[in-house]
Amino acid sequence: xxxxxxxxxxxxxxxxxxxxxxxxxxxxxxxxxxxxxxxxxxxxxxxxxxxxxxxxxxxxxxxxxxxxxxxxxxxxxxxxxxxxxxxxxxxxxxxxxxxxxxxxxxxxxxxxxxxxxxxxxxxxxxxxxxxxxxxxxxxxxxxxxxxxxxxxxxxxxxxxxxxxxxxxxxxxxxxxxxxxxxxxxxxxxxxxxxxxxxxxxxxxxxxxxxxxxxxxxxxxxxxxxxxxxxxxxxxxxxxxxxxxxxxxxxxxxxxxxxxxxxxxxxxxxxxxxxxxxxxxxxxxxxxxxxxxxxxxxxxxxxxxxxxxxxxxxxxxxxxxxxxxxxxxxxxxxxxxxxxxxxxxxxxxxxxxxxxxxxxxxxxxxxxxxxxxxxxxxxxxxxxxxxxxxxxxxxxxxxxxxxxxxxxxxxxxxxxxxxxxxxxxxxxxxxxxxxxxxxxxxxxxxxxxxxxxxxxxxxxxxxxxxxxxxxxxxxxxxxxxxxxxxxxxxxxxxxxxxxxxxxxxxxxxxxxxxxxxxxxxxxxxxxxxxxxxxxxxxxxxxxxxxxxxxxxxxxxxxxxxxxxxxxxxxxxxxxxxxxxxxxxxxxxxxxxxxxxxxxxxxxxxxxxxxxxxx
Numbered sequence: 194x195x196x197x198x199x200x201x202x203x204x205x206x207x208x209x210x211x212x213x214x215x216x217x218x219x220x221x222x223x224x225x226x227x228x229x230x231x232x233x234x235x236x237x238x239x240x241x242x243x244x245x246x247x248x249x250x251x252x253x254x255x256x257x258x259x260x261x262x263x264x265x266x267x268x269x270x271x272x273x274x275x276x277x278x279x280x281x282x283x284x285x286x287x288x289x290x291x292x293x294x295x296x297x298x299x300x301x302x303x304x305x306x307x308x309x310x311x312x313x314x315x316x317x318x319x320x321x322x323x324x325x326x327x328x329x330x331x332x333x334x335x336x337x338x339x340x341x342x343x344x345x346x347x348x349x350x351x352x353x354x355x356x357x358x359x360x361x362x363x364x365x366x367x368x369x370x371x372x373x374x375x376x377x378x379x380x381x382x383x384x385x386x387x388x389x390x391x392x393x394x395x396x397x398x399x400x401x402x403x404x405x406x407x408x409x410x411x412x413x414x415x416x417x418x419x420x421x422x423x424x425x426x427x428x429x430x431x432x433x434x435x436x437x438x439x440x441x442x443x444x445x446x447x448x449x450x451x452x453x454x455x456x457x458x459x460x461x462x463x464x465x466x467x468x469x470x471x472x473x474x475x476x477x478x479x480x481x482x483x484x485x486x487x488x489x490x491x492x493x494x495x496x497x498x499x500x501x502x503x504x505x506x507x508x509x510x511x512x513x514x515x516x517x518x519x520x521x522x523x524x525x526x527x528x529x530x531x532x533x534x535x536x537x538x539x540x541x542x543x544x545x546x547x548x549x550x551x552x553x554x555x556x557x558x559x560x561x562x563x564x565x566x567x568x569x570x571x572x573x574x575x576x577x578x579x580x581x582x583x584x585x586x587x588x589x590x591x592x593x594x595x596x597x598x599x600x601x602x603x604x605x606x607x608x609x610x611x612x613x614x615x616x617x618x619x620x621x622x623x624x625x626x627x628x629x630x631x632x633x634x635x636x637x638x639x640x641x642x643x644x645x646x647x648x649x650x651x652x653x654x655x656x657x658x659x660x661x662x663x664x665x666x667x668x669x670x671x672x673x674x675x676x677x678x679x680x681x682x683x684x685x686x687x688x689x690x691x692x693x694x695x696x697x698x699x700x701x702x703x704x705x706x707x708x709x710x711x712x713x714x715x716x717x718x719x720x721x722x723x724x725x726x727x728x729x730x731x732x733x734x735x736x737x738x739x740x741x742x743x744x745x746x747x748x749x750x751x752x753x754x755x756x757x758x759x760x761x762x763x764x765x766x767x768x769x770x771x772x773x774x775x776x777x778x779x780x781x782x783x784x785x786x787x788x789x790x791x792x793x794x795x796x797x798x799x800x801x802x803x804x805x806x
Contacts, residue, residue: 196221196259196333196362197242202251204237208586211237212248213386221333224356224363226373226395229383230582231598231626235366236266236338238383242364243336262332266339266366266597266624268323270311277307280326291329298325301351302344303508316544317343317508328355337365341372342623345507345649346677368627370395370652468773469614469642472533473498474519479528480668481514488514489525490668499777501637502645503654503677506664512647513543516617519645539613543620543647545604550593554583554603557592561610574610581606598624605633614642622650641774651677659725675723722788730785737782740775744768 195218204211211234219225219242227235240246241253243263255261270279280295299307302321304314311322320343327335335356341349349372356363356376367373373380373395380398382389389405391398474496481489488511496502504512517523518530520540532538548557555574564571578588581602592600601624608616616637622630634656637644648654654661654677661673661680673680722730747768754760 194221195219196256198254199242200252200254202241202248202253204234204241204248210386212383212388214251215386215388216251217381217388217390219334219362219364221362222360223379224377225365225379225381226377227364227366227381227383228373228395228398228627230628231602231624232596233383235383236596238381239263239336239338239364239366259334260332261334261336262327262330263336264324264327264338264340266342268319270319270323272312274311275308276304276311276314276322279311280322280329282326295325295329298328302348315509321348321508324352332361334362334364335359337363337367339367339624340365341367341369341649343508343620343649346505346651347507349649349651368622368625368630369650370627370630468535469498470533470535472531473536473643474533474615475531476519477529477531479518479525479530481511481518481523481525482668487511487668489518489670491528492668492670493528496643496645498643498780499641500643501657501659502643503658503661504645504647504664505649505654505661505677505680507666510664510666511668512664513619516540516619516645516647520617536615537611537613538615538617539608539611540617541605541608541619541621543623545600548592548600548604551591553589554578554592554595555588557603558607558610561607565610566612577606577610598626601625602629616640616642616644616646618644618646618648620647620649622648622653641777659723675725679723722792726785726788729781730789733778733782733785737775737778740771740778744771744775747771 197219199215199217199219201214201216202212203214209232227238229235237246241248243261244253244255245263271282274282276299277292277295280299281292296307299305299322302325304318304321304325311319314322324337324340324344327337327340340352344352349369353372353375363376365376375394377394378392380391380393380395382391382398382402389402391401393401476492476494476496478491478493479489480487480491492515504515506512514523518525519532520538521530521532522540555578558565558574558578562574564573565577566572567577575585575588579585583599583603587595592603595603605621605625621633625633630650630653634653637657644657646654646657648657656676658676659674661675661677662670663673663680663684664670673683675683747764751761751764751768754764
């Protein structure tokens, strides 16, 4: 039985059709994730369901007595309210248990001082306080707009468990793909004013969407084929005397009036990175504190060329502070940050930089350059904006007209347009739609430079990182090889070992020398390939061969175009790029083969030791 019926709703903003006669029924117990590119109407749909906005046509009918709670993407807070009073203010049923539950949820969301005034909180803390308010308010339907923004990984896992145990209905917009996989049982996709429903989580949705699009294309191919046949028949000079002939002509008109399936536009990311010399980024025993709060303590590290680092840890532990020190925005209290002369940093901050909201979109990018270098040559700011889904009509509108996600996409374009060879990304996945995230991941995979990303998006880290640094609350960083899933597995193994080591140290005691405990501590960690390294090791020989063949082919073209100066210049640049990639692949080949030899020797030693025993 439906508890909410969306009946033939339509909504238009200016010239843009958000919904075009869409209907949908929501059942008790549905866990629905809403997906679509930024600006398609995800938040608008939540507003209409929650009764905060009226459709231009159609209606939403809800079951009598249905209780709904809404978490906005950008909550508004009362003046001078404390955190606890704000969270419990919206409770329909006031009780001691309600206040106790509010305190428990606030603690789980990393907010421990419940009597602090809301106005003193950071943006992330405010969003978590608003989430706590939504969760403590008894409801039949939870409507959540970006609930995972500003949650660290442990908080996101807790919220997953909470929503899985929640008996009511959940309707949410989120870009956290693991979260969608683990919580939702239905996906609603918004595309070109229509709603497409899938009884699936995110992974199954991807498969079913591909099937739907293939079926639509097959139907379109069939329509075009029949249309060609009917046009040929009409051209042969048919006379519409019989009923049969008139019906056939009417079918021809119907086929002509049919439309091809619409596809969502996708962002096209392309830029030219500045070539990097041997010296990259060197962090020499850096520390940073704010009052008694230690953010980074004695961190020493040299970033390798083309390395992909993911930085994780609890909210407020110092992740953003570390990026700001690398970017030169903050100075360490002790230690030093050395940046190579050829390093060009592009810094994407967690808070979108202050924009002049009256400035036109195109002028915001023209502040970087009128023409931007890409792999295809120089591209105008207007053309690059089109690739980022800002069409000609949007380019001359003020920034104030953009949605939060569109502003973030525009900010990302400005960072990339400066052609950096080091990208510092602080929570880039917040407010960016899933299709754009997927393209961003592909772009970063082929990016010829260093990427250092602070993120709570586990899916993003699995696709990006080849090394994870985890912050603890004392400013120390622990290193793990591989992506987020590799980190989880390694952490599970490390934590029990540390507990055993602590018990052994207590058992043997300092007077006995703790011999057995020290032996276990000094035992070398087992070497192994990460998933990404294994995949790279299996394909790198073919990639090197392909680059060598490409260089040989370019050299032949150079010989053939010796008198064509324009073509010669183009081929020379192409050859230099290919040779640069080949050099990087060869360095990587040496590293992977060296690691492979060490793993093989380690395994042989283990076999030998087993035989001796």
